[in-house]
Amino acid sequence: MQRGFLAGGAEPVADAAGLTDRVGALVKRARRAGVPVIHLQNDGAPGTVDEPFTPGWELLVNEPAETVIRKTEDDGFAGTPLGDLLEGLGVRRIAVCGVLSEMCVSATARTALARGLGVVLPHDTHGTYPLAEIPADVVSRVAEHALGDEVELAPSATAVTFAPAGV
Numbered sequence: 001m002q003r004g005f006l007a008g009g010a011e012p013v014a015d016a017a018g019l020t021d022r023v024g025a026l027v028k029r030a031r032r033a034g035v036p037v038i039h040l041q042n043d044g045a046p047g048t049v050d051e052p053f054t055p056g057w058e059l060l061v062n063e064p065a066e067t068v069i070r071k072t073e074d075d076g077f078a079g080t081p082l083g084d085l086l087e088g089l090g091v092r093r094i095a096v097c098g099v100l101s102e103m104c105v106s107a108t109a110r111t112a113l114a115r116g117l118g119v120v121l122p123h124d125t126h127g128t129y130p131l132a133e134i135p136a137d138v139v140s141r142v143a144e145h146a147l148g149d150e151v152e153l154a155p156s157a158t159a160v161t162f163a164p165a166g167v
Contacts, residue, residue: 002042004049004056005099013099013127014136023097023125024061026157031063033162036089039068040076042104074107083115093118095160097125101140106147113150121147122154 001023006016013019030037039062044050050057052070062068069080077083086094094117096109105126112119121144128143130136144153154160 001039001060001062001098002050002056003058003060004054006060011129013129015127019099019125019127020060022122022157026095026097026122026125026160027061029157029160030095030162034164035162036091037063037066038082038085039066040080040082040098040104040108041068041070043070043072074103075111076104076108077111077115078107083111086117091117093120095120095122095125095154095162097122097157099127101126101128101143102131102146103128106143109147109151113147118152119147119150120152120154120160122157122160124156 001020006012006020027037039059041057041059042050043052044057059068067085069076069082069085071078071080073079094112096105096112096119098105105121109119109121123141123144126140126143128136128139131139144151
């Protein structure tokens with residue numbers, strides 16, 4: 001949930017304001033439930049909307065005490081401590097949200113599934129851009145279904161429930 005994709009810099013993803021509100025509400029519910037909230041922050045190449053230490057690189061829904069893991073690949077597990085962190089916290093199931101549906105969201109969800117984690121993907125908490133003549137909502141929907149039947153596709157953020165790790 002980086003500013004450049006949602007609130008400035010380049011053209012925002014489809015329904016950026018709504019997406020930001022829904023993800024923000026989901027994260028607040030997770031905080032209230034006492035579950036870990038981990039933010040992945042992409043370090044884009046020089047000149048890109050998510051170039052480190054530019055306004056577009058900033059996160060939108062994080063709190064100072066929450067873990068932020070910087071990454072350079074679409075997959076949030078690739079070359080990062082994410083897997084070890086989740087294992088150390090006893091996490092067995094994660095909710096994935098953010099941008100871009102067919103890139104970072106999908107790659108991170110795939111690796112989580114491959115690592116044996118349960119993955120919940122709320123339909124209304126990930127977004128992307130249109131691809132040529134394909135509308136953004138169709139791109140997002142295809143990305144969801146390309147994950148296969150192991151992922152739990154929640155109809156909305158409000159349908160997601162949280163339980164502390166180990167429960």
